[in-house]
Structure formats: structure tokens, C-alpha cells
Amino acid sequence: MNKLLEIQALEIGYAQKGKRPLSLLPPISVNLCEGDFVALSGPNGAGKTTLFRTLTAALPPISGCISFLGKPLQDYSAKEKASLFSIVLTERPDDFFMKVFDIVAAGRYPFTGWYAKLDKKDVAMIEESLERVAIQDLAQRAFVSLSDGEKQKVMIAKALAQNTPVIFLDEPTAFLDFPSKLELMHLLQKLAHEDQKTILFSSHDLELMLRSADKMWLMAKNQPLISGIPEDLVLSDAINNYFGRNNLSFDLNSGHFMEQPQYHGKIGLNIHSVEAKWVAHALQRKGYQVIEPQNTNIFVELQGHQYELRTNDRIQTYQSIEKLLYAIHKIH
């Protein structure tokens, strides 16, 4: 595969007055290839934003080298950089009268003259970009009137109109509802796989990244950046090492982070139906360990939509899980 972006021994961080610059993590060496769809992730404070700003030339590196197509980033002019990579940020234009078309057209500005006159090719490119993210109907709408998901698509269309091989997105799913998140991930995936765009997006939504990203860059404060496909990272326990905290750990079974449980009781339950699964869910949430029914003298059994609580001496029937939980609480 074609190497687009090479990062060698890159140290990122901030300049400090009178002191040597503050480096956030060990030198980074990693590559991006054509068609890569990479998620940059790590807990808050890991340096995601700093790396993002360094890669987009908004911040100078402390040391090391970022090179696009074999040429160091700092050797590109501002205009050349504009045709190298485009960005999608969490900040958004807020002018009341700005139309969707105007914003996508801004992607063509680096290639127009002093008066920003759009020629036929520019207009065609803008329309193509709008179609690619399926918002051609919104072209004459006011940007501020759109939903967050639509706004994000507009900004992606702007990046497409800029026609750069690389697109950097900073927290693209931050303000979206869950279906929009999935839709957006799907769109980015498509752009990477079908249009051969190289896409790097930062996020702290781990489940979403595991689900969609082809590759992940994991960051944590003072730890080396590691790169790999999500499944390898999960199995090598890297996710746990980088994201885990004292009482939180990544559960390989469910693919979720879970709190280290501290049980104050054991309840027997046979989990072989959907209902039983949700009863177990409720019990665990309330701090009861669910075990095989034969190992305990308190256990729950499901009779259709009724819940039986059996103890040594008696059987009680409840109509809802809520009432069942209340009864268990009283026993303990």
C-alpha cells in the first residue's frame, strides 16, 4: 500500500516559557496509507488533541518529523497544505445567513483566484461532494438551521470539495445521537474503502471505534502510541492497559467496560431466554452475583411473564422485575 503520511520519532507537547518544552508521550513513529480508516483514541488528557493539532500543522512538533508523500510537512506552503489534507472540527460556522452551498464552496477557495470566482469545474465538484454525503437537497438551506448530523455531513462535504487525499476529523461523533453516529461511521468507512481517502478521526467512543475503524492508534499519557487493528488490541489487553482504571476493566465477553463488581449477595438464575438475560442484567446492576440455581438457596425462576422467587421455605410470584427486586432487597 501507498504510504501517504509518515511520522518518525515525533514528540508532541507544548512550549513552556523558560523551560524545555513539555512532551506528553514518548516519540511516535507510525504511518498512514491510502484508504486507511484510522481511529485515534485514548482517555481524556492523553494528548489526542495535541497530536491532531500537530498533524494539521496548527502546532509545531517538539522534535521529529511528519512527512506527507515523502516531503516534510513544514516544507509545504500554506496553499500546498490545503490540497494535501482537509479538516473537520468540532467548531462550526455560526453566521446566520451562511448557506450549505457557501460552506462546501469554501473547500474550493484554495484553488480559486483573488475574488473566489467558481468555474464550472469547481461547481461540479461542490455538487458531487454534496451528493457523495447525500445532502444535495440541503444545498440552499441555512447551515444554522440543520441538525447536528446534517451539519457534520456538510463539513465532510466541504472536506471532499477540497479534494485532498487525507481527511482529519476531530471528534466527529461528539454531538450526535447514536443512529447518526453509526450513519456517520458508515459514511466515513465508505469514503475510505470506495474513494481511497485516508481518514484519521479522533474519538473517545471506544465501542464505536471497535465497531467501525479499520485500525486504531491508542494513546495514553506517558505511554507509547500503539497502532493495530481493533481486535488485536482487544485480545492483547492493550485496550485495558490504555483505558482501564482501578475499578473499570474491559470485559472481553461483552466488549464493554465494566466496573469491578462488589457483590452483596448471590442469586440463582438459569439464563436461557431473553427475559432471563434482562433479569440477570437487573440483578447485577443491583449488586447481586448471578450463579447457577443449584448452588444457592435463593433463586429466581421464570414462568412466562411472571417471576418466581424461591427460597427454602416459600415461593412468591411477581408481575414485574421491579417488584421482584424489591422483594429480594427486603430479604437481604
Added chain:
Amino acid sequence: MTDTHSLTKTYQAMFFLMVLGLLLFFVNILFGSVVIDFQDIMRILFNDEINVDPAKVAIVRSFRFPQAVVAAVAGASLAVAGLLMQTLFRNPLADPSILGISAGSSLGVAVLLMATAAFSGASVASLGIWASLGVGFAAFSGALLVLVLILVISTRVRNVVSLLIVGIMIAYIAGSLTGLLKYYSSKEDVQAFVIWGMGTFSNVGTSQLPVFTLLLLFGILATIFLAKPLNIMLLGENYAKNLGLHVKRNSFLIILISGYLTAVVTAYAGPIAFIGLAVPHIARNLFRTSDHRVLIPGTILAGMALALFCNLISRLPGLDGNLPINAVTSLIGAPFVIWIIMRKRQLPS
């Protein structure tokens, strides 16, 4: 802008403003505190004034015509300077005075008025030059001083928000220095300062008119070259940088041109309030766009029209003498802006 329908509308609105401006210009020449009949006005305008009272000729030639030109050009300059500031700071409350440039010219005038009095008797040679160059020069020097300061600072600060805060702080400093000077000066000098502060379009004589007009036209024309950078800056600084724009260099140019326009207008006409704040809003709402290729000419034309209208109101026959222009601009402009905002805010579609 590819939409032909909105393009036609834009041309219509532009044409409407142009006709309105010309009409107001003519009405400004027609009316004043002295009644001159229509035929005489036409004779004077067409150089056929043999039978016209020379005093009337002088009134039209030396006062009404220059005053109308000054109102139009100053109105256009302040309006477009305001648009530049509002876009640069992405702040609808920004106006040409926001960076302390008007406060700087006030300080210049205060220094002139009060220093002349303070050094009375003492033979300060430079004072003679000061006094004869007058208020305009003092106002321009003060404005220029602040402008240079702001420009130097603009190359050092990280972003425009910091710059905005620095500008407002400089305005406060200049304002309080002016206040201090006023505190320590005589009633007469304070009175002279207050009158200067009310602003007027009538201070430019026929001899200075070409210079005034050329200086401002030069600045106004320069804003056309800012249309593209301004459009990009609407997206925010980070996007603008990614689109290959030299944000600092362009901020510098925007401040330079806006400050220059404000400094020249203030030097000749005093601190004219409100036009720079209100007109960009009027233009945005009229053209319903954020595209500066439309907004810049639109703001220029709307600024001309509003200033001419205010000038007309301030000199209406029946009103005793000339009302201070600053009172009129706010009195006319503020309700107008409120009306625009209160109107059902229909989003462009």
C-alpha cells in the same frame, strides 16, 4: 450564488440601494435651513447661475454639496469598516470603534484642546503648528497611534479573541486618559470637546473635499480585495488556516484598512457612532447572504443611504439649526435594527 433566482434578487436590491442613495443625495442638496427653490438649485447644479443670489450659490456649492458627499463617503467607509470588524471577530456587536481607534482620536483631540490651554503663555513652538493643523490632525494622530499599537499587538497574540480584548482594553485606557484630561481642564475646553464629540458632516470644505474623498475611496476600494479572505474567515480561524489562508496576515490587512477608514472619517467628521454597527446588519438582512462579494458593495451602498438620510434629518427645515449627527444616527438607526431583528427571522432557503 449559483442560484439564478437569488442572483436576480441581489441585483434588484443593489439597484434599489443605488437609486435610494442618489435620490437621498439630491434631496440633501435640495433641503437645508435656508430655503432655496428648485429652479435655483437646478440652475446652480447646471452652472447657469447668473440670475441666482450668490449667497445661495455659495450655500449649495460650499456647504450642501460637500456635506452630502462627506455624508455619503463617510457613511460608506464606516459601514464597511464595521462589516470588516464584525466578520474578523465573528461578533455582531463589533464596530469600527471596537479596537479603540475612535477612542484614540478622542484622546488626540483632548490632548490638543487641553494641552494648548495648559501650556498657555509658554512659548511652545510646536504648539503653534498643532493649533494650526487643528483638530483633524490631532484626531488622526491619536487614531493612528492606536492603530499602529493594535497592529503591532496583532502580530504577537495567538488569536482574534485575545486581540479583541486587547483592543477593548486600549479603548478603555484612551478613554480614561481623555477623562483625566477633561477633569483637569477648563469648562470652555470641555465644551469644545463635547461639541467635537457630537460629530458632523459639515467640517469638510470644498478645498479639502477631493483629498477626503480620495483618501476614503482608496480605502473603500481596497476592501474588495478582502472579500475572499473574509468569506474564509467566516468558517473560523482553524478552517481558514487549513484552506491556505494566512490568517495573521489577513487579520493585519483587515484591521489596517478598517482602522484607516475609521481614522480618516473621525479626523474630518468626529466620532460618528452607530453607522458602523448597524449597516452591516441591515445589509446582511437585505441580501440574506454571508458572501462578502455581495455584502461589501451592499454595505457600502446602504451606509451611504443611511448616512445621507441621517444628514437630511439633522438639517430639516423647522428644526432649529443642525442637530448633532450622532444623536440622529442612533435615533434613526437603532429602531431600524430592532425592527429588522424582530421581523420573523426567516431563514434563507
Added chain:
Amino acid sequence: MVYSKICFSDKLIRSLFSVLILVGIVTSCEEVSKPNSAHESSQNLLKYAKGARLFQHDTGYVLQIIDPWNAKDIISEYFLYETGAENPSTDSIRKVVQVPVNSIITLSSTQWAPLVQLGVDTVVKGISEAGYVRNQRMRQLIDNGNVIEVSANGIFDAEKIVSLKPSLILFSPFTSGVPDVLLHTGLPLLPWPDYFESDPLGRAEWLRILGVLTGTRKQADEWFFDIEKRYNALKYLAEDVHNKPTVFSDKAFSGQWFVPGGQSYIAAIFRDAGADYIWKDNESKASFPLDFESILSKAQQADFWRIAQAANDDYSYEQIAQENEIYRSFKAFQQHHILFCNTAKTAYFEQSQFEPDVILSDFVHLFHPELLPDHQPVYYNLLK
């Protein structure tokens, strides 16, 4: 420009000139000094005024107005040639106006008031701030439309000024120079800094210039010398009093108390009326701002307190105290020794400048009742 700066006073020019002759070289200074001017040999006609010089000439007068802020500079110089005489050619320094003038715009009440008294008020075509005019005759002229208001609240109506076609405009110079609007009229402008005179007789003497301008020199001179005689007599009367009461002046205005300088007009009146002005040793002619504490510490024990301001008829000690409680602390307040001039009910602004003798009588009467027991106060009286 009216403000053509000539940086040489007569004296300086004369001494320079003699030095040049001694050395035996002739420089361009010869042109500057105008040796052919009549006033080189003739005497300044004005006795007390410091802000103007008036010289007689075969066919008219030379009038020089001195820069109020820099006594070395002449800000305006006119040749006033008499009707019938040949119109002398203009030069770059001196402007020319024919006298008597037949139409004049006066932008201060002290410029037209003497003209009413001299019976030549018909030359007045325009005035400023007509709303404040008290003089009956002038009110009548305004109401009849013979006199037009051309400036209100400090803003000039250039169109009206031009349409009146005046042969001369008298204006009060500001530190900021000549108002631009007046310059653009292209009409002859004469700065009139009479209010800078700190000598009461000097300030009154400007009426003599008005006499020359309007062809009533004889009447004006008689009028002025009468004032002079009466003033000096009163001054002589109060000169040898043993007991000089202490006095201070004014009160805070918009939060700022401007104290008249020790060399000011009112300080001179106090001195001539046989009173001891608290700030008589101050060297300023103008008023200066001072804080309450300093004023209180110096003036608290003063015998009299002079206030001149516009007020209603019922203005009282109570009202003064309501403005600021501190005023109660002054002994002059407690003893009801406030010498008050209600500028809204007297012709203080228009007329008092030409009646320094009357003002002086008021003060002599108030400070030393035994000297003028029968005087009826005109401007100043004890506040009730």
C-alpha cells in the same frame, strides 16, 4: 487661515531691526516687519485691553488680535479703512474691511450688547444662542426677524450665516482654532477673545473697538472713559480700608470645583473692592480645578462666598446645602454671607462686562457697607 502665525512681537521686531541695521545687512525680516505700517510710529489706542491693539492710520485703523494662549503671537490683523478712502491692496498678513461695517454677525452676547447701547444695533444680522437673550431691544429684533439665530448649542448653521452676507463675523476663539464651518464660509472672520482679559477695565474696553468698527468711536470712547472714571473712583474709595474681609468664589459644577485664579477677572474685582481673596497669590488667570478638601481647609473660615449661577427666584441656603452637605461647613454659609448673582435674572452675561463699575459698587457695598450705604445692588446681593 486666520491663524497665520507671526512669531514676532513688535518689540522683538524693533530690536531685531536695529541689530540688523547695525550689522548693516538687510534680510527678509524687513518684509516681515512691515516698516511702512502706520502703527510703527503711532500709539496703541487701547489703554487696558491686552488681547488687542488698535492703531490709527491716515485712512483708517490697524487692528491686531493677540493669541490668548501665547501673547507673542498675533492671530489676526485687519486694516479697517474708512468709507470714502481708497481700498488698500490686501497683503498676505493683513485683511481689509471697510468701516463702518454695515452688516455683522456676532457669535457672543458681549459683542452685540454694546452695539445696542451705541444705537447701531441695525448692523447686527445674526447672533448665537437666541434663547438666552435678555435685552428687550435685541429680543424685539429677533422676534421681528431682523436678527437671525445662526448658532445654537455650539453648532453653527453655515447656510444661514452665508445667506446673511455679513461683512464681518465676530467669533470667540477656542483652543482648537477657528471652527471649520466658519472658515469654509470664506467670510471675513474676526476673533474676539474679550473674555480672556483679566483686568475689568480691559474687558470693558473692547467696546471701543466696536465703536471703531461701527463708526461710533466718539460715543464709545466717551462711554468707556466714563466707566473708567467711575471704576477708578470706587477703587480709590476702597483702597485704604483697614479691615479686608476674606472671600472665596464658586462651587462645584458637575462634581468639579473650578477655583478662579489669583490673577483672574473676579480676583481683580475682589481686590479693587477692598476684599482679601483666598487664592490671591495664585498666578493663574484662568480657573483651576481643586478638590473639596483643599478648598475647605483654606476657605472654611472665609467671611464671604461669591456664587454666580442661573437659579430660580427661591434659591436659598437650604437648596445649596441640598446640592452638597459639605457646603454647610463653610463659615460664610453659616453666617449667610453668600454673595449671589442670579445669572438667569440679571443681564450678567450680556451686560456686566460693560458695567465693571456697577459690579464693583455691588461688592464695595457688600464688603464695606459704610462706604456705599445707599447703593442699590444690581448684580450681586446677599443670598436670602
